[in-house]
Amino acid sequence: MLRRYLPVLDWGRRYDRATLASDLVAAVIVTIMLIPQSLAYALLAGLPAEVGLYASIVPLLLYTLLGTSRTLAVGPVAVASLMTATAIAPLAARGTPEYLGAAVALAVISGLMLLAMGLMRLGFLANFLSHPVISGFISAAGILIAAGQLPQLLGISAGGATLPAIAAAIAAGIGFTNPATLAIGTTALGFLAWARRGLAPRLRALGLGARPAAVAARAAPILAVAASAAAVWGLDLQAAGVAVVGRIPAGLPMPALPSLDPALWTALAVPALLIAVVGYVETISVAQTLAARKRQRIDPDQELVALGAANVGAGLAGGFPVTGGFARSVVNHEAGAETPAAGAYTAVAMAAATLTLTPALYHLPKATLAATIVVAVLTLVDLGAVRRTFAYSRADGVAMAATVLITLGAGVEPGILAGVALSLALHLWRTSRPHVAVVGQVAGTEHFRNVNRHEVVTVPAVLSIRIDESLYFPNARFLEDLVLDAVARDPSLRHIVLMCPAVNEIDASALESLEAINARLHEAGVRLHLSEVKGPVMDRLERSRLLHTLTGQVFLTQFDAMDALAPEITRATLAAPRRDTRRRAQAAR
């Protein structure tokens, strides 16, 4: 029991010196990558840069104790930072203590939600987010984040939560572009964009192995940070109007209780839930991808607990919401991390950086951090996925396109909520019209197939319908419409047989529909039969009234049903030579 909730007890026992060495190397590399990212994402969330450092210490320690992934690296990430900024914007002004307090509360609330979901095993709630919706949302969020960094690169102050708002703000401010900032920003942007593809080959040409080169190339952002800070200091570019990070308080964060103001918690409940669910979905997919490579397993419910604790820890240490970062976890994995202890060493290194490096960060230009954000988030954008998804499934494509457009046009919260609502509605719409087939007997066999696709024998007085879907509330009314329409259309009908080999469930709504159909058919002089009902479904039906009131019978097979209702026909058909059962050319669904 204790081991389930504390996976560290499991892997910690087998920890040896070789593992320690691997984990330490990975921790150093992740730290080099994490320092600029944590500063940048704190600014993206509208917070002081040091809050990013604070959010990269305690959460990592907690994840080490509680997480089941060997290589997941938690910390501040781009999308959650944008969602944090959006959530707090209506509640407090940037730079105020209230703003920071709301960010802290947001981390605690979303952490408690994740913890509760984990302890109550409610991870399935994340299923509300379909792949197309989350993928469209991440793409759109990436575009919003990148666009939102343009003012920083231009050295103008402008903001906005939607693409039109950002565009309007840039258009209004572009005349005030600061040339020195623009120079630093574009240089950093160019270097980082080149480094993403060009640095590793160059390092390999210099004699480095393929994997060390790929890992070392991840140090490009810290190089950009160091070089641009040195340039600002050396050339006194602050005097030329370059905005810098400025003074960062020395020392580690002091633990503090978040605000417990009920009004604040109510206002943050929905954003906290969205951050929790989006963060969890991203975390779990990264963790599963990496675990599969080594045939390891992760426990999705325990990941909720670990991520929840990490967020509560982030909040209590004065930080903001954290998540498992994709790029960072891949680097951790590729750099050789073997256990979650690598995360703990990263946390120690981040604490050391917080204690020692902050004076050096004084001259760091914000434009460099904006450039690291732009280069990082553009990898999240994959708009071609909308086209691919649409080609595969129009409903999914529509849900995805709507998520992208509403996120860009109306902001992150309306975007993701609309996506969830739309994918649920489309799901309901699809399952509300299940595939059904009128079936007949294939001559020479006991098989019954779709009359539209095969040459089959049917009897006018008996209508056999195969339903290719579970019967439950989204399609309960469909079945009523279908059967009653058939009866209204054909006055010679005496029997209806529902063939149920693909019916995996009959819920209470569908049961009531079947009872209503049975009663209405009875009044119309038609008997209702069932055939090929699956075992578990039958077990349940035996607890209902339906089997007592059913005007017809439940047959083990469709052939038994037809043999009982029209024996002379089935016997003759069975004795006949087997007919051509190929699909008809004009096959209709």
Place this chain on the structure above:
Amino acid sequence: MLRRYLPVLDWGRRYDRATLASDLVAAVIVTIMLIPQSLAYALLAGLPAEVGLYASIVPLLLYTLLGTSRTLAVGPVAVASLMTATAIAPLAARGTPEYLGAAVALAVISGLMLLAMGLMRLGFLANFLSHPVISGFISAAGILIAAGQLPQLLGISAGGATLPAIAAAIAAGIGFTNPATLAIGTTALGFLAWARRGLAPRLRALGLGARPAAVAARAAPILAVAASAAAVWGLDLQAAGVAVVGRIPAGLPMPALPSLDPALWTALAVPALLIAVVGYVETISVAQTLAARKRQRIDPDQELVALGAANVGAGLAGGFPVTGGFARSVVNHEAGAETPAAGAYTAVAMAAATLTLTPALYHLPKATLAATIVVAVLTLVDLGAVRRTFAYSRADGVAMAATVLITLGAGVEPGILAGVALSLALHLWRTSRPHVAVVGQVAGTEHFRNVNRHEVVTVPAVLSIRIDESLYFPNARFLEDLVLDAVARDPSLRHIVLMCPAVNEIDASALESLEAINARLHEAGVRLHLSEVKGPVMDRLERSRLLHTLTGQVFLTQFDAMDALAPEITRATLAAPRRDTRRRAQAAR
């Protein structure tokens, strides 16, 4: 086309004198029933009594032109009236012009919503309301309505939107009970309760036929109305404190535009949607029940149009939301109505009543109307259904019990919204964990069955999993967990075969999961195969990338798959004597 939207063009052509006679008789009987109900439900909605009469004229004429049910009787009903009162209570005080204006706007908004759903063929949205939720809601609403009438029967003024609030108000006011009102109320209640069961047999004993007696018994409320109004007038009970309906403006309602205040429309949007959907679900189930008796058919999408037009008409004529009433439609049907024209004649009769009877209604005690409401709504209450539903399906029973309790404890809107949310969540929870079975070959056959239920042959390097559910976003992650767990658990595994005979759909989320599983299995050195993929599902997969990247193959049958992956085993198993395929005693699901 025109005929689809105007069903009157269809049945109107064949209208003859015999049909006219039948329809006229039915119209007279329905009118006698409708006069007290329309007055009572207007008071229940917090409106002046005459508004009930206004809502019983124009909507009936519109439904005659547009409806597809031959016998549905639309008009004010109990549940929609309660929902109207609840919706408007926070916006305006009873008796004010603003209150009436909001009721009118509510009818127009919910009518426009129904019209839009009908024209866009969005009737499937009503599927969000599962049977257990709607049935629990109707029961709870019936209890709330009956409880809410007790103060009227006691002659005290008290109200409340929840059962605790009503109970508290009655406890506070019971000391002020008016004896004369209580006498009238209990007499009317006793007479109506007796009449519901006892009047028809008594009329039959007097020589009336069974059906005429049943229909005539429906006149009991108008007898109670007439007798109690006469008593109040003759005994001057108004002086004794009996509350009466009072002066009703003479004449028909003048058409008027509703308020177009955007704030009002926004505030009424959710209640209007709930009234529209609940009203539609009730209407459609009544209409289908009655149509099936005569092997007629109704068009659910056209019913949305007809009900929508009826509600817009109700609003423009100064009325409030209307719905197809169950008891009233059954009476109409039993009294012999053959076409929707009976509704038009009812409308004319209601108009005549509005013009002539209003002076006679002056002395009608409100307690009598309260008694008619109590007797009518108690037939809606069926709390035993919660127990029956729970016995059949625990998830459905929980959703139903929650709907009842939240409706009673927190009011109609929270009740129905919680019910919808809960049934969607439970549905998602159930389908997120579909039934899956590891399968093996039955000796002596080409069949593959569940290893837990049958004696079968399996091969260590090959894992065959049958999935008994469509693959879509609620269970996409489940499949990933399942497969990756299996791989992590068994290092000897080389092939996984997903057997898909029960997979009716693979949506974009599941496709991405399959692609992710394929890629992760590839990294772990395991190949992924599919077998028995259905035709329409395969058509779609052929438009995706999956078939190009799949490390394994797609097999027509599971036997083909095993025959390709472990030929020596399948051949040997096939040649072996057929083993016992009975379910094992220890069969696990």
